[in-house]
Amino acid sequence: MTTYKLALRNLLGGGVKTWLRVGVLSLAFLTIIAIQGVYQGINEQGSDALIAAEAGAGQYWHEKYDPQDPLGLPDAHGVVPKELSQITDAGSAAAILIVQGFMYAGGNLRSVLLKGIEPSQRALSLPTSVLTTTDGEAPALIGTRMARDAGLKVGDLATIRWRDARGTFDAEEVRIVHVMNTSVQAVDSGQLWLPLDRLRRMARMEGEASLIVLGKDATGPGHLAGWNFKDQDFLLSDLRGMVQAKMVGASIIYLMLLFLAMLAVLDTQILSIFHRRKEIGTLMALGVTRGAVIRMFTLEGALNAVLAALAGAVYGGPLLVFAMRAGLPMPAAIEQAGFPIGERLYPAYGAVLVVGTTALVLIVTTIVSYLPTRRIAQLKPTDALRGKLA
Amino acid sequence: MSDQAALIRTRDLVKAYPMDHGRLVALNHVNLTFQRGEFAGLVGPSGSGKTTLLNILGSLDQPTEGSAEVLGHKVEALSHKEAAELRSRHIGFIFQTHNLFPVYTVYENVEFPLLVLGMSAPEREKAVRSALEWVRLADRAKSKPSQLSGGQSQRVAIARAIVKRPEVVLADEPTANLDAENSRNILETMVGLSRDLQTTFVFATHDEKVIRYLRRKIVLSDGQVVEDTVAQAQFAEQGVRR
Numbered sequence A: 001m002t003t004y005k006l007a008l009r010n011l012l013g014g015g016v017k018t019w020l021r022v023g024v025l026s027l028a029f030l031t032i033i034a035i036q037g038v039y040q041g042i043n044e045q046g047s048d049a050l051i052a053a054e055a056g057a058g059q060y061w062h063e064k065y066d067p068q069d070p071l072g073l074p075d076a077h078g079v080v081p082k083e084l085s086q087i088t089d090a091g092s093a094a095a096i097l098i099v100q101g102f103m104y105a106g107g108n109l110r111s112v113l114l115k116g117i118e119p120s121q122r123a124l125s126l127p128t129s130v131l132t133t134t135d136g137e138a139p140a141l142i143g144t145r146m147a148r149d150a151g152l153k154v155g156d157l158a159t160i161r162w163r164d165a166r167g168t169f170d171a172e173e174v175r176i177v178h179v180m181n182t183s184v185q186a187v188d189s190g191q192l193w194l195p196l197d198r199l200r201r202m203a204r205m206e207g208e209a210s211l212i213v214l215g216k217d218a219t220g221p222g223h224l225a226g227w228n229f230k231d232q233d234f235l236l237s238d239l240r241g242m243v244q245a246k247m248v249g250a251s252i253i254y255l256m257l258l259f260l261a262m263l264a265v266l267d268t269q270i271l272s273i274f275h276r277r278k279e280i281g282t283l284m285a286l287g288v289t290r291g292a293v294i295r296m297f298t299l300e301g302a303l304n305a306v307l308a309a310l311a312g313a314v315y316g317g318p319l320l321v322f323a324m325r326a327g328l329p330m331p332a333a334i335e336q337a338g339f340p341i342g343e344r345l346y347p348a349y350g351a352v353l354v355v356g357t358t359a360l361v362l363i364v365t366t367i368v369s370y371l372p373t374r375r376i377a378q379l380k381p382t383d384a385l386r387g388k389l390a
Numbered sequence B: 001m002s003d004q005a006a007l008i009r010t011r012d013l014v015k016a017y018p019m020d021h022g023r024l025v026a027l028n029h030v031n032l033t034f035q036r037g038e039f040a041g042l043v044g045p046s047g048s049g050k051t052t053l054l055n056i057l058g059s060l061d062q063p064t065e066g067s068a069e070v071l072g073h074k075v076e077a078l079s080h081k082e083a084a085e086l087r088s089r090h091i092g093f094i095f096q097t098h099n100l101f102p103v104y105t106v107y108e109n110v111e112f113p114l115l116v117l118g119m120s121a122p123e124r125e126k127a128v129r130s131a132l133e134w135v136r137l138a139d140r141a142k143s144k145p146s147q148l149s150g151g152q153s154q155r156v157a158i159a160r161a162i163v164k165r166p167e168v169v170l171a172d173e174p175t176a177n178l179d180a181e182n183s184r185n186i187l188e189t190m191v192g193l194s195r196d197l198q199t200t201f202v203f204a205t206h207d208e209k210v211i212r213y214l215r216r217k218i219v220l221s222d223g224q225v226v227e228d229t230v231a232q233a234q235f236a237e238q239g240v241r242r
Helices: A002-013 A016-055 A070-075 A082-089 A128-132 A144-150 A196-203 A237-275 A277-285 A290-326 A351-377 A381-385 B050-057 B080-090 B106-117 B121-134 B150-162 B180-197 B233-238
Strands: A059-062 A093-105 A108-117 A138-143 A157-163 A169-180 A191-195 A211-214 A227-230 B006-018 B023-035 B039-043 B065-070 B091-094 B168-172 B200-205 B216-221 B224-230
Touching: A002 A016, A002 A290, A002 B106, A016 A237, A016 A290, A016 A351, A070 A093, A082 A093, A082 A211, A093 A196, A108 A144, A108 A157, A108 A196, A128 A138, A128 A169, A128 A191, A138 A144, A144 A169, A191 A196, A237 A277, A237 A290, A237 A351, A277 A290, A277 A381, A277 B080, A290 A351, A290 B080, B006 B050, B006 B200, B023 B050, B023 B200, B023 B224, B039 B050, B039 B180, B050 B065, B050 B168, B050 B200, B080 B091, B080 B106, B091 B150, B106 B121, B106 B150, B121 B150, B121 B180, B150 B168, B150 B180, B168 B180, B180 B200
Parallel strands: A108 A191, A138 A169, B039 B200, B039 B216, B091 B168, B168 B200
Antiparallel strands: A059 A211, A059 A227, A093 A108, A093 A157, A093 A211, A138 A191, A157 A169, B006 B023, B006 B065, B216 B224
């Protein structure tokens, strides 16, 4: 306790120099937490959006379905097994049929994925209920990106062309009944959502689907012949992989920040020991053991991090809370980069992140503070009193 | 000097430093004893071994040969920790350059040795107030060393040395940086403390102003004791200005 008091007294006695050092360290603290929180936010927000709009609680894929292989789509469909049709009928799972097609709108022909989904499904948070409103033409639901790219708006007609299960080309007009605003590009760009029954009839794939998405409360029936279950971890792995890759870059930034802050602490410690040789000698003359002097100097360095954490909490805490609540505006480019986070990103500053970062900085600061003090162990009191280092 | 009830005793004390060719003998077979309440000075020119002897008596250094016994502890046999313990409990130091901690106030500087001893806060406060009154600096308790004159700083150093009521105070050229008036004040303070608290003061000095106050003068030359005399009785007993 005495060592702690003395170290704190010495540190605070340093005045402006101490506070400058604490300022730099607290800035490093905050930046590390802020950047980490942003990536955590992307991960959480992106995962939530993907789960809600695309992944659900997991998916059963037809054994030939591969989202990376559009050429395999004509074969990637099959009759929904009875075990799954029971939960799709209850609305807690959504059967999706995917057919490769083309859309002619605004004078342009573009390749699209025609996706059939049950309008009454509750497994995904897509506004599929709009697909029930029809007065002849098939109702179609598209996202804002698709609408922007194809120049479509609600009420517009578009001609779609596809090849049915027998390989026959067919075409039909669809009417855009709703343009949904979603942060998940995978359910928007190049996609046209149609009522499942309608697409099944159009494609001559009665009772069939390419995949079945389980809602958050649904439980899958386990292994099904001809269908492969893909869990959430698998379905979110791309997003998590991207976040992870970005975090490597961020880690480099905060390692640099930490390095700079630690350099300041190390530099201070070395200078401190050099300038305070006489003081060290006096401490020894007054009966302080070498071990206690080392502890005092180490603690003095480590207390920089404690003060920095407190200072960071005072001026940075409200900033982080504000960012968490109000969110940070995000450019559209971030969604094009594959991060489904919408217009605002809400950083996530969890207890683990804050406590973990604080503990990490404290430990590193303590180690960095300790290293130069080892010289004190070799110091003779008489040399120190004369202002000599060993 | 009588060997009975000796607080400090050296026997054939030798301190030598290895040099490129041979060794430099700083203390050469020094035999001395100091009794409780003595007010003694090690006198001699620079390089005569005064500070070296003081450092060994203060357990800051160890003899090369012979023995130095302080309060029954053989300095040469003490570990770093035991030596620190001896200093913290029984020995006070006064340095030529005061060696006060610049970030501490006067009060905190004086309090420091008591913190090292782990004394309780009320006990500390009582002892610090009392020590500051002895050196007539109670009104400067909240000042920082940078706000004090040289004489005041040295008085704080004295207060720090005596606050724990040590048996021995070792002072290395305590008046070297002070003018005549301040030196006189400092010395009178120390004479008074020695008389009132029965503290043994041992000085290393070549300052004539100090020498006049000594009750015992030990002259060192080239590491050897060449004179060991008791001064005139009136200074010893009076402890007041001449």
